[in-house]
Amino acid sequence: MTFDQARVKLEESRPMTAHPSRWRRLRPGDWAVRLGAIALILGVWEFFGPTLNKLILRPPSDIFRAFFELVANGELAEAMSQSFRELFGGLAVALVVGLVLGIASGRWRFVYNAIDPLVSALYSVPAVALIPLLPVAFHSIGDPPRIAAVALFAVFPILINTQQGVRNVDRQLLEVARSFNTSERRLWTDVIIPSATPYLLAGVRLAIGRGLIGMIVAEFFIGLVGLGYLIISYENVFRIDRMFVPVIVVATVGVLMMGFVQWLEGRIAPWLKKEQ
Amino acid sequence: MNAQQTRISVERATKRFSAGGLTVFDGLDLAVRDKEALCILGPSGCGKTTLLRTMHGLIPLDGGRILIDDAVVSAPRRNVAMVFQHFGLMPWKRVRENVAYGLELAGLPKATTDERVERYIEMVGLRGFERSYPSQLSGGMQQRAGLARALALEPDILLMDEPFGSLDALTREILQDELLRIYQLMPRTMVFITHSIEEAIAMGDRILVLSARPARVRELLQVDIPRPRTVDSVIAHPRFLPLRDHCWRLLREPAA
Numbered sequence: 001m002t003f004d005q006a007r008v009k010l011e012e013s014r015p016m017t018a019h020p021s022r023w024r025r026l027r028p029g030d031w032a033v034r035l036g037a038i039a040l041i042l043g044v045w046e047f048f049g050p051t052l053n054k055l056i057l058r059p060p061s062d063i064f065r066a067f068f069e070l071v072a073n074g075e076l077a078e079a080m081s082q083s084f085r086e087l088f089g090g091l092a093v094a095l096v097v098g099l100v101l102g103i104a105s106g107r108w109r110f111v112y113n114a115i116d117p118l119v120s121a122l123y124s125v126p127a128v129a130l131i132p133l134l135p136v137a138f139h140s141i142g143d144p145p146r147i148a149a150v151a152l153f154a155v156f157p158i159l160i161n162t163q164q165g166v167r168n169v170d171r172q173l174l175e176v177a178r179s180f181n182t183s184e185r186r187l188w189t190d191v192i193i194p195s196a197t198p199y200l201l202a203g204v205r206l207a208i209g210r211g212l213i214g215m216i217v218a219e220f221f222i223g224l225v226g227l228g229y230l231i232i233s234y235e236n237v238f239r240i241d242r243m244f245v246p247v248i249v250v251a252t253v254g255v256l257m258m259g260f261v262q263w264l265e266g267r268i269a270p271w272l273k274k275e276q
Numbered sequence: 277m278n279a280q281q282t283r284i285s286v287e288r289a290t291k292r293f294s295a296g297g298l299t300v301f302d303g304l305d306l307a308v309r310d311k312e313a314l315c316i317l318g319p320s321g322c323g324k325t326t327l328l329r330t331m332h333g334l335i336p337l338d339g340g341r342i343l344i345d346d347a348v349v350s351a352p353r354r355n356v357a358m359v360f361q362h363f364g365l366m367p368w369k370r371v372r373e374n375v376a377y378g379l380e381l382a383g384l385p386k387a388t389t390d391e392r393v394e395r396y397i398e399m400v401g402l403r404g405f406e407r408s409y410p411s412q413l414s415g416g417m418q419q420r421a422g423l424a425r426a427l428a429l430e431p432d433i434l435l436m437d438e439p440f441g442s443l444d445a446l447t448r449e450i451l452q453d454e455l456l457r458i459y460q461l462m463p464r465t466m467v468f469i470t471h472s473i474e475e476a477i478a479m480g481d482r483i484l485v486l487s488a489r490p491a492r493v494r495e496l497l498q499v500d501i502p503r504p505r506t507v508d509s510v511i512a513h514p515r516f517l518p519l520r521d522h523c524w525r526l527l528r529e530p531a532a
Contacts, residue, residue, distance in 0.1 A: 175334060176364035179352050180378040180429075190377070194368040271368045271409045 090150020098158025106166025153214025
């Protein structure tokens with residue numbers, strides 16, 4: 001925490017800890033560097049990629065053209081609506097399960113002991129290896145097992161982060177709350193939930209990335225649909241320009257959704273942003 | 277109420293940490309009178325804060341008992357409020373919400389809460405900062421908010437746990453003067469923990485000097501310096517130096 005020294009005129013201010021949150025907010029210069037790096041990579045790719053391998057490294061301009069072809073023939077929209085149904089369904093399941101188990105295991109030792117070995121084990125297993133089991137478990141090769149796959153990939157960061165957030169509640173604040181005769185319900189709303197919120201949101205950001213991977217992998221293994229289908233089918237016919245379109249769509253969706261969560265954090269946890 | 281009436285009574289209080297381990301205090305007796313400011317002065321780590329927390333019912337005693345208004349303390353009460361060395365503000369609440377915290381928990385009507393919040397924010401000099409988050413304030417201003425939060429409850433008893441201990445010297449003195457001024461406006465029973473001799477003399481009507489662990493009462497001193505006080509008027513008073521020297525000797529010399 002740092003103190004806003006500019007606003008303090010009444011008395012000497014003394015920074016409690018030297019922890020400036022200089023990474024929190026992007027400055028105009030940061031944007032220039034970010035966009036510049038992307039432009040540089042695309043430029044190198046455009047001009048030197050085809051000289052390395054004409055078939056595989058199709059230049060970004062070809063991919064750009066392929067993007068409009070897939071938009072025009074409706075394939076992209078259809079694949080996206082299929083994939084997003086799985087993604088949002090799976091993330092919703094992961095959020096509910098992760099929140100409930102994370103809060104319960106962060107607060108009650110019994111729940112922690114009951115699920116911790118299982119969580120650690122499942123988190124370590126390559127989730128890809130479990131995906132072929134899901135259609136069997138659901139007796140289906142439709143959306144349910146794919147949604148389950150997304151949830152399986154996404155749930156652990158949410159669960160583990162929420163658990164850590166609840167466990168890391170400042171003990172001093174818990175004592176302050178007791179000192180003012182808090183009720184159990186107010187203890188949650190005043191102290192535990194706000195203190196776990198930044199952890200939870202960081203978990204959601206990680207979960208988005210993992211959920212997107214789970215989505216594509218599930219589409220490869222279960223039924224071959226959506227953006228995963230586009231990738232496989234165009235790869236098989238060496239239309240690498242078209243194959244890259246769903247890949248870039250997935251990457252863009254990841255960037256946009258993580259940015260949205262960051263924006264959300266500023267809205268529901270404004271005290272973090274003011275810490276500078 | 278009679279000025280000599282006992283408000284808090286500590287009777288043979290004993291506290292140990294980890295069964296059979298460290299004894300923090302053993303058989304401690306003391307009485308805090310109504311509307312007096314009692315400073316508890318002792319070397320670092322002598323258990324002053326532990327004593328205060330047991331007086332508030334935040335942690336249990338291992339022996340003896342503590343009475344507030346003739347009832348045994350087992351949990352924090354509505355008519356007692358505490359100010360913490362670490363301020364204890366909720367980082368996610370604005371100054372206004374932090375000050376209103378105790379009032380909301382006490383279930384006071386919204387109109388009363390609003391009126392008191394405004395009054396006590398004004399009293400501690402935080403007007404204009406109602407909408408700031410604690411992290412935007414200096415340490416001194418955060419403790420002003422901590423003070424307002426406790427005062428807003430209009431408690432009968434204020435427990436001050438080294439409230440200015442983590443502030444720099446200048447801010448500390450400014451806040452000592454503020455507290456002396458506020459105490460003048462609304463005198464009430466106050467137990468003030470400190471390891472600063474000067475602070476104990478400035479704030480207290482009496483000073484209880486504790487020895488190092490296990491804490492024992494070395495002496496109970498009367499501070500015969502009239503109120504209203506300021507830090508400067510206390511230091512300039514002829515009784516200040518003799519009192520300070522006496523406290524120094526008590527803290528330095530090992531108990532007989």
